[in-house]
Every structure is written in structure tokens, then in C-alpha cells.
Amino acid sequence: MQEEDTTRVEAFSDGVFGIAMTLLILEIKVPHLPHEAPADKWWLFGALLSLWPSFIAFVLSFGTVLIMWVNHHGLFKHAHRTDNRLLFANGLLLLLVTFVPFPTAVLAEHLNKPSANAAATFYCATYVVIALCHNLLLSAVLANRAPGAVGSSAHEAAASRIRRAYGAGIAVYLAATIAAIFSPLGGLAICFSLWGLWVLLNYSAHERAS
Amino acid sequence: MQEEDTTRVEAFSDGVFGIAMTLLILEIKVPHLPHEAPADKWWLFGALLSLWPSFIAFVLSFGTVLIMWVNHHGLFKHAHRTDNRLLFANGLLLLLVTFVPFPTAVLAEHLNKPSANAAATFYCATYVVIALCHNLLLSAVLANRAPGAVGSSAHEAAASRIRRAYGAGIAVYLAATIAAIFSPLGGLAICFSLWGLWVLLNYSAHERAS
Amino acid sequence: MQEEDTTRVEAFSDGVFGIAMTLLILEIKVPHLPHEAPADKWWLFGALLSLWPSFIAFVLSFGTVLIMWVNHHGLFKHAHRTDNRLLFANGLLLLLVTFVPFPTAVLAEHLNKPSANAAATFYCATYVVIALCHNLLLSAVLANRAPGAVGSSAHEAAASRIRRAYGAGIAVYLAATIAAIFSPLGGLAICFSLWGLWVLLNYSAHERAS
Amino acid sequence: MQEEDTTRVEAFSDGVFGIAMTLLILEIKVPHLPHEAPADKWWLFGALLSLWPSFIAFVLSFGTVLIMWVNHHGLFKHAHRTDNRLLFANGLLLLLVTFVPFPTAVLAEHLNKPSANAAATFYCATYVVIALCHNLLLSAVLANRAPGAVGSSAHEAAASRIRRAYGAGIAVYLAATIAAIFSPLGGLAICFSLWGLWVLLNYSAHERAS
Numbered sequence: 001m002q003e004e005d006t007t008r009v010e011a012f013s014d015g016v017f018g019i020a021m022t023l024l025i026l027e028i029k030v031p032h033l034p035h036e037a038p039a040d041k042w043w044l045f046g047a048l049l050s051l052w053p054s055f056i057a058f059v060l061s062f063g064t065v066l067i068m069w070v071n072h073h074g075l076f077k078h079a080h081r082t083d084n085r086l087l088f089a090n091g092l093l094l095l096l097v098t099f100v101p102f103p104t105a106v107l108a109e110h111l112n113k114p115s116a117n118a119a120a121t122f123y124c125a126t127y128v129v130i131a132l133c134h135n136l137l138l139s140a141v142l143a144n145r146a147p148g149a150v151g152s153s154a155h156e157a158a159a160s161r162i163r164r165a166y167g168a169g170i171a172v173y174l175a176a177t178i179a180a181i182f183s184p185l186g187g188l189a190i191c192f193s194l195w196g197l198w199v200l201l202n203y204s205a206h207e208r209a210s
Numbered sequence: 211m212q213e214e215d216t217t218r219v220e221a222f223s224d225g226v227f228g229i230a231m232t233l234l235i236l237e238i239k240v241p242h243l244p245h246e247a248p249a250d251k252w253w254l255f256g257a258l259l260s261l262w263p264s265f266i267a268f269v270l271s272f273g274t275v276l277i278m279w280v281n282h283h284g285l286f287k288h289a290h291r292t293d294n295r296l297l298f299a300n301g302l303l304l305l306l307v308t309f310v311p312f313p314t315a316v317l318a319e320h321l322n323k324p325s326a327n328a329a330a331t332f333y334c335a336t337y338v339v340i341a342l343c344h345n346l347l348l349s350a351v352l353a354n355r356a357p358g359a360v361g362s363s364a365h366e367a368a369a370s371r372i373r374r375a376y377g378a379g380i381a382v383y384l385a386a387t388i389a390a391i392f393s394p395l396g397g398l399a400i401c402f403s404l405w406g407l408w409v410l411l412n413y414s415a416h417e418r419a420s
Numbered sequence: 421m422q423e424e425d426t427t428r429v430e431a432f433s434d435g436v437f438g439i440a441m442t443l444l445i446l447e448i449k450v451p452h453l454p455h456e457a458p459a460d461k462w463w464l465f466g467a468l469l470s471l472w473p474s475f476i477a478f479v480l481s482f483g484t485v486l487i488m489w490v491n492h493h494g495l496f497k498h499a500h501r502t503d504n505r506l507l508f509a510n511g512l513l514l515l516l517v518t519f520v521p522f523p524t525a526v527l528a529e530h531l532n533k534p535s536a537n538a539a540a541t542f543y544c545a546t547y548v549v550i551a552l553c554h555n556l557l558l559s560a561v562l563a564n565r566a567p568g569a570v571g572s573s574a575h576e577a578a579a580s581r582i583r584r585a586y587g588a589g590i591a592v593y594l595a596a597t598i599a600a601i602f603s604p605l606g607g608l609a610i611c612f613s614l615w616g617l618w619v620l621l622n623y624s625a626h627e628r629a630s
Numbered sequence: 631m632q633e634e635d636t637t638r639v640e641a642f643s644d645g646v647f648g649i650a651m652t653l654l655i656l657e658i659k660v661p662h663l664p665h666e667a668p669a670d671k672w673w674l675f676g677a678l679l680s681l682w683p684s685f686i687a688f689v690l691s692f693g694t695v696l697i698m699w700v701n702h703h704g705l706f707k708h709a710h711r712t713d714n715r716l717l718f719a720n721g722l723l724l725l726l727v728t729f730v731p732f733p734t735a736v737l738a739e740h741l742n743k744p745s746a747n748a749a750a751t752f753y754c755a756t757y758v759v760i761a762l763c764h765n766l767l768l769s770a771v772l773a774n775r776a777p778g779a780v781g782s783s784a785h786e787a788a789a790s791r792i793r794r795a796y797g798a799g800i801a802v803y804l805a806a807t808i809a810a811i812f813s814p815l816g817g818l819a820i821c822f823s824l825w826g827l828w829v830l831l832n833y834s835a836h837e838r839a840s
Contacts (some may be wrong), residue, residue: 008224008283014638015228018645022653022728023232027240030657030735033743044740044748062728066721073638091276098232098272105240110254113243118254218434218493225438233442237450301486308442308482315450320464323453328464428644428703435648443652447660511696518652518692525660530674533663538674 009090010076016094017069020101024061027105028054053111057123060191061104064127065097067198068134075138075162078155080146089133089140096130111184120184124177124191131169138166168197219300220286226304227279230311234271237315238264263321267333270401271314274337275307277408278344285348285372288365290356299343299350306340321394330394334387334401341379348376378407429510430496436514437489440521444481447525448474473531477543480611481524484547485517487618488554495558495582498575500566509553509560516550531604540604544597544611551589558586588617639720640706646724647699650731654691657735658684683741687753690821691734694757695727697828698764705768705792708785710776719763719770726760741814750814754807754821761799768796798827 031047040046072093079086103123110119142159172194180187241257250256282303289296313333320329352369382404390397451467460466492513499506523543530539562579592614600607661677670676702723709716733753740749772789802824810817 008220010638011221011641012224012228012279014642015225015645016232018642019229019232019649020235021724022646022649023235025650025653025728025731026236026656028732030732030739032739033745041744042748044736044745044752048736048752058729059725062725063721066724069642070717070721087280091273091280094231094276095269095272098235099268101235102238102240106254106258109240109242114251115243115254118252122254122258218430221431222434222438222489225435226442229439229442230445233445236446297490301483301490304441304486305479305482308445309478311445312448312450316464316468319450319452324461325453325464328462332464332468428640431641432644432648432699435645436652439649439652440655443655446656507700511693511700514651514696515689515692518655519688521655522658522660526674526678529660529662534671535663535674538672542674542678 006076006079006082009082009087010073013072013090013094014069017065017072017097020097021062021065021069023101024058024065024104027101027108028058050112054108056111056188057104057108060188061100063195064191065100067195068097068130071134071198075141078159079141079144081144083140083144086137086140086144089137093130093133093137096126096133099126100130116184117181120180120187121177124173124180124187127173127191128170128177131166131173134169135163135166138162165197169194172197216286216289216292219292219297220283223282223300223304224279227275227282227307230307231272231275231279233311234268234275234314237311237318238268260322264318266321266398267314267318270398271310273405274401275310277405278307278340281344281408285351288369289351289354291354293350293354296347296350296354299347303340303343303347306336306343310336310340326394327391330390330397331387334383334390334397337383337401338380338387341376341383344379345373345376348372375407379404382407426496426499426502429502429507430493433492433510433514434489437485437492437517440517441482441485441489443521444478444485444524447521447528448478470532474528476531476608477524477528480608481520483615484611485520487615488517488550491554491618495561498579499561499564501564503560503564506557506560506564509557513550513553513557516546516553520546520550536604537601540600540607541597544593544600544607547593547611548590548597551586551593554589555583555586558582585617589614592617636706636709636712639712639717640703643702643720643724644699647695647702647727650727651692651695651699653731654688654695654734657731657738658688680742684738686818687734687738687741690818691730693825694821695730697825698727698760701764701828705771708789709771709774711774713770713774716767716770716774719767723760723763723767726756726763730756730760746814747811750810750817751807754803754810754817757803757821758800758807761796761803764799765793765796768792795827799824802827 028051031044031051103126107119107123110116113119145155172190176187176190176194178187179190238261241254241261313336317329317333320326323329355365382400386397386400386404388397389400448471451464451471523546527539527543530536533539565575592610596607596610596614598607599610658681661674661681733756737749737753740746743749775785802820806817806820806824808817809820
């Protein structure tokens with residue numbers, strides 16, 4: 001029954017991650033033909049290219065939420081059962097994941113406008129809050145480990161590795177937020193660079209766990 | 211086969227809960243740069259802050275539906291099989307859960323306007339109807355308990371505890387609706403306060419059931 | 421492996437049914453405060469009431485798709501394996517289920533306008549096509565029954581009962597379409613009345629099958 | 631545990647496929663009654679017919695993503711476990727599947743306008759990229775086969791059959807893209823014609839695998 005509990009929470013979380021990722025596409029707005037038809041038959045390609053802020057925002061948010069999902073997957077492997085603390089830490093994370101399409105749409109709308117610094121700062125700051133929430137979830141998962149796992153050196157090593165990585169996540173997103181105040185694209189570049197870190201982390205954690 | 215029946219209804223309900231929660235984000239509208247660009251580069255932060263009705267509506271609805279999902283989870287543990295009465299009581303609940311994004315969007319649009327009282331009253335009244343529907347679902351679940359569970363004192367105690375809590379839910383949401391007629395934020399505060407009650411209920415019910 | 425096949429198709433179909441039902445809420449548009457604020461503080465209730473075409477369209481479509489889902493559930497109990505014919509008949513049904521939010525939105529927009537007859541006719545005609553498609557799916561399911569089921573009198577009786585019910589579905593939706601040409605609400609009333617028929621059918625089929 | 635890994639990735643992918651397919655309906659815009667009510671009571675049918683670009687785009691994209699889902703299903707039967715390469719190749723495919731509603735909406739908006747050639751070229755080019763990504767996923771799946779499957783003549787034959795089909799997919803979508811530069815409907819016709827090829831491929835692969 002405990003096993004089934006974890007399964008249902010994971011399946012529900014997967015659903016929310018998947019829907020949040022898919023809704024991101026709704027923020028890319030179709031360019032409309034202007035009233036006076038442009039002379040150039042291929043005008044549409046220029047209009048599509050000018051949507052680059054939307055494409056950057058879409059790809060960055062999609063990839064980041066996808067990596068969150070992969071990590072969520074890895075994290076719940078350590079959870080042996082669910083209690084209310086785990087359910088609500090997970091719920092808070094899902095609230096924030098569901099929120100991601102909003103800062104993404106704000107970024108897409110403002111990245112090529114004078115308000116770009118404010119939009120990128122808001123966008124990066126959202127991920128700081130999400131990183132903090134991941135740490136809450138980590139504590140809740142560790143408090144729900146299998147009795148045999150607590151104190152086992154292999155599990156403690158895995159736990160401290162994840163803990164260090166999550167701490168690094170907060171630090172890097174904080175740096176991205178501060179960078180975005182001065183340079184929107186600089187802040188976003190730091191967010192993108194985290195993809196590499198997470199892939200590495202997940203890869204090594206996965207290798208050692210299996 | 212009966213077991214599988216419950217599983218499929220639960221998985222379907224989880225999907226509807228998850229999608230309804232995720233669609234809530236679509237009601238928060240991205241602020242657009244006014245035609246005459248504001249002098250303040252950080253103008254966007256003020257525009258985001260002025261969206262506070264949307265943020266309150268989003269968080270309140272997300273949390274409430276999430277708690278409904280957790281309770282739905284707990285309730286279906288008591289269902290041993292599904293009959294048509296259970297399927298249709300559950301379907302009515304899903305109809306209302308799916309409806310939640312609409313009063314949420316109405317609240318977000320009107321909470322800082324003269325029409326705030328009407329919007330908050332409509333919002334709270336929706337939850338009265340949902341609470342009534344939860345009671346219908348509870349009866350349907352209790353009618354589908356395992357033969358051994360009926361009459362067992364532990365199960366009867368759990369059932370009457372849930373019944374009391376669901377009755378309290380109706381009463382509190384009714385109070386919130388009446389309060390919202392006079393004070394929109396007062397009504398919403400009562401709705402928020404229910405989170406605490408549900409957490410307590412679920413925690414104690416879970417503890418005793420496991 | 422064959423069993424798993426059916427499970428994955430059912431889970432995927434459940435997802436599409438659930439999302440289509442949940443997207444229906446997006447067609448109900450939030451009333452906006454007019455530029456000259458109305459004198460009546462409770463003006464919003466009148467504006468919400470004037471959305472009655474949207475509420476009727478939402479409830480009718482939600483209930484109809486929910487009943488389709490329950491029947492889909494019952495139908496797939498007879499499928500022992502999936503072949504390409506079943507996958508594509510099911511895919512065609514999902515295409516049409518996904519389409520339902522569009523005629524629903526058309527109905528919501530036009531039901532209180534001079535174009536109501538055309539909107540209701542289009543809405544009911546959609547269900548005629550869906551009913552035809554259900555018959556395609558039924559044939560595909562019957563062609564994939566367990567070897568033991570073919571020829572067994574109990575299964576043949578169940579199959580012919582479903583066949584008669586699906587035939588009746590086509591006839592009633594055709595009648596609703598013709599009625600809607602003359603009276604939009606008349607056509608919709610016939611659609612609503614089918615709920616009763618399906619409940620009865622499903623109830624008796626379920627009883628006898630279990 | 632490895633088995634469960636594949637299951638969760640497949641379930642998550644199914645969710646994303648299903649949501650992307652269902653969101654396609656949001657691109658079909660409800661026709662609004664013009665300010666001066668048209669004399670013809672059945673004016674709405676003409677307005678619906680003039681939405682033919684939206685209907686073509688919806689059906690073509692829905693069917694194509696559905697076939698992708700069926701093939702994804704068939705492809706993952708060969709995966710015995712998941713590693714990070716598989717997770718990220720699959721993630722890239724999901725990014726592109728999620729993207730499909732955007733070129734679909736662009737096509738729907740521009741197919742009956744002078745910008746039709748550009749819209750259809752963009753639409754077909756999206757599928758070229760998706761076909762390339764399917765080849766990446768295929769390599770990742772083949773690298774994760776069960777130890778017994780590698781070198782087995784039956785599995786190698788299945789793998790090379792899929793490889794040939796995926797190669798053909800790239801070629802045909804490339805042809806469709808080039809055709810769309812000169813004739814939008816010509817390019818789309820080639821995309822539609824691929825449905826037949828995929829059905830045949832899947833049918834024969836399924837037959838021989840089972």
C-alpha cells in the first residue's frame with residue numbers, strides 16, 4: 001500500500017510536469033498578416049524569426065522543467081513511503097512548476113523590449129524559489145526513506161551528493177538572477193549552463209545508484 | 211477486475227485534477243508594455259505586483275484543488291469496487307473541479323474592482339456546491355466498501371470522521387460565501403483557513419488508518 | 421504483452437478524454453467590467469447569468485464525453501488484444517473527442533443569437549459522426565475478442581446489446597440534428613435525454629457482465 | 631527497476647503526446663457574428679466552411695502525432711532499460727512534439743493567404759526536424775536493447791527495417807518541404823501520403839514482431 005502511495009503521487013506529478021511543459025507552447029503567438037499585405041511573399045519567415053524571444057523562452061523552460069522531471073524521478077526512488085510532509089512539499093513544487101508558463105510568457109513578451117532586464121530577473125528569480133522548494137522536497141524524501149537505507153553508507157553518500165547539487169542549484173540561479181539585473185541574456189545563459197550541470201549530476205548519481 | 215476498475219477511475223480523476231490545476235495558470239495575463247514606453251526600466255515589477263488578484267486566485271484555487279486531490283486519494287482507499295452511482299458521483303465532482311478555473315478567472319479579473327463582492331461570493335459559492343458533491347461521493351464510496359469493512363468498528367469510526375469533516379466543509383464554505391457578500395478578502399481568508407483544517411483532518415485520518 | 425498493449429491504449433485514451441473535458445472550461449469567457457462602471461454593485465451576477473449558453477454547452481459536452489469515457493471503458497473490457505484496425509478506429513474516435521471543444525465553443529457563442537439554429541445543428545451533427553465512429557470501434561473491438569469469447573452465448577448477447585445501443589445512438593443524434601434545424605433548444609434537449617439512455621444501458625450491461 | 635524506468639518514461643511521453651494532440655483544437659477559432667447581423671440565418675455554415683485551413687491543419691497534425699505515438703510505442707518495445715542518452719533523445723522528441731501546435735496554428739492562419747507557401751514550408755520543415763530526432767531516438771533505443779536481443783537475427787532485421795523506414799521519413803518530409811515552397815497544398819499532400827507508409831510499416835513490423 002505504501003508502494004502504491006508513492007506510485008500515485010509520482011504519476012500525478014508526472015501529469016502536472018507534462019501538462020505544464022505542453023502549455024508552454026501556448027505562449028508563442030502566431031504572427032498575423034498586416035492589413036496592407038507585404039510585398040514579400042516570404043515575409044512570414046522574417047515574422048517568425050522576430051519571435052526569437054518566444055523560442056528562447058520556450059526551449060529554456062521546457063528543458064528546465066524536463067530536467068526537473070528527470071530529477072524528481074531520481075529523488076522519488078529514495079522515498080519508501082509518503083507522509084503529509086512529503087505530499088505537501090511535493091504539492092508546493094507542483095504549484096511552482098505549474099507557475100513556470102507565466103514567467104516564461106513574461107520573458108517572451110519583454111525580452112526584446114526595454115523591460116527585458118525586469119522580465120529576465122523575474123524569470124530567473126522564479127527558479128531560485130523552485131530550487132529552494134526542491135531542497136524542502138529533498139528533506140521530506142530523506143525523512144521517508146526505507147528503514148534499511150538510513151545510515152547505510154551508500155545511501156548517505158547519494159543523499160549528500162544530491163544535497164550538494166541542490167545547494168549548487170540555488171547558488172547558480174541566484175547568480176543568474178543578479179546577472180539578469182544587468183544583462184538579460186547573460187542571466188539566461190547562466191540558466192542554460194545549468195543544463196550541463198544537471199545532466200552531469202544525474203548521470204553520475206544514476207550510474208552509482210544502479 | 212474490480213480492483214482494476216477503481217484504479218482506472220482514480221487514474222482518470224487524477225488526470226482531470228492535474229489538468230484543472232495546471233490550466234489555472236492561463237488566467238494570469240502577461241502585462242504588455244504601454245504604447246508610450248514608461249520612463250522606468252523596472253516598470254514591469256509594478257505591473258506584475260498589480261496582478262495580485264490573479265496570484266491570490268491562482269494560489270488559493272491550486273491549493274484547494276490539490277487538497278481535494280489528496281482527500282480523493284484517501285476516500286478511494288475505502289472503495290472496494292465501482293458501481294454506476296460511484297462513477298456518476300465522481301463524474302459530477304470532476305465536472306465541478308473542471309469548472310474551478312472559471313470562478314478563479316472571474317475572481318482574478320474583479321477582485322480589485324467594484325465588482326469584487328460579487329466575484330468573491332460567486333467564487334466561495336462554487337466551493338459550497340463542491341462540498342455538497344463531496345458528500346454525495348462519500349455516500350457512494352461507503353456503499354461500495356469491502357464486505358468486511360461494513361460494521362467493522364475501525365472503518366465505521368474512519369467513515370464517521372470523514373463524514374463530520376465533510377459536513378464541516380459545507381458549513382465553513384457557506385460561512386465564507388456569506389462573509390464574501392460583505393468583505394471579499396474576508397471570504398477568501400475563510401477559504402484559506404480551511405487548508406489548515408483539511409491538513410489536520412487528513413493527517414489524523416491517515417495516521418489512524420495506517 | 422498483449423494485455424499491456426490494451427492497457428497503454430486505454431491509458432492514452434483516458435488522457436485524451438480527460439484533457440478534452442477539461443479544455444471545455446476555456447470556452448467560458450470571463451465577463452469584463454464595462455468602461456462606464458455599472459451603478460449596481462451586483463451587476464456581475466447578471467453578467468454571469470447571461471452566460472447561460474456557455475454553461476449549457478459546457479455541461480452538455482462534459483457529460484456526453486464523460487459517458488463516452490465510461491462506455492469506452494466498458495467496450496475495451498471485450499478487447500483481448502490490439503491490432504492496427506483497433507488502434508486506428510480508436511484514433512479516429514480520439515480525433516473526434518478532441519474536436520468536441522470546437523462545436524461546444526461555437527454553440528456557446530451563438531446559442532442566444534440569430535445563428536443559434538446553425539450552431540445547434542452543427543453541434544448535434546458532430547455527435548452523429550462520433551456515434552458512427554463508435555460503431556467502427558465496436559467492430560474493431562469485436563474482431564479482437566479473446567478466442568474463448570467468440571461464439572460464447574453470454575458474450576454474443578453482450579455484443580448484440582451494445583450493437584443495438586450504438587445503433588440507437590446514431591438514430592437519436594440524427595433526430596437531434598434534424599430537430600435543431602427548427603429548434604436549437606429542442607435539439608439539445610434530445611442530446612440531454614440520451615444521458616438517461618446511456619446510463620440505463622451501461623447499468624444493465626455492467627450488471628450482467630459482472 | 632529498469633522495467634519500471636521504461637514504463638515511467640513511456641507513460642510521461644504518452645501524456646505529452648496526448649496533451650499536444652488535444653491542444654491542437656485551441657487553434658480553431660470560433661467565428662463571431664459580424665456587427666451587422668447577416669441576412670442569412672445559415673450564414674454560420676459558410677463561416678465554418680471558410681475555416682477549412684484550420685480543419686486541414688488540425689486533422690493532419692493530429693493524425694501525424696497519433697502515428698508518432700503508435701511508433702513510439704513500437705520503438706520502446708525494443709528498449710530494455712533507460713539511460714541518460716535515451717532520456718534526453720526522448721526529451722528532445724517531446725520538445726518537438728510539444729512544438730507541433732505552433733506550426734499547425736501558423737498553417738491554419740496563413741494557408742488561404744499569400745503567405746501560404748512560407749507557412750506550409752515552415753510546417754513541413756518542422757517534420758523534417760522531428761524525423762531527424764526520431765533517428766536519434768532510434769539509436770538511443772538500440773543502444774539500450776536487452777543483451778540477448780543484440781546480434782539476434784530477428785531483432786537485427788526489425789532494427790534495420792525501422793532504420794530504413796525512419797530514413798525514408800526524412801526523405802519524404804524533405805520532399806514535402808521542397809514541394810511546399812512551390813505549392814502549399816502539394817507539400818501537405820505529401821505529408822498526408824506518409825500516413826499510408828507509416829500504417830504499412832507499423833503493420834508489417836507489428837506482424838513480424840508478434
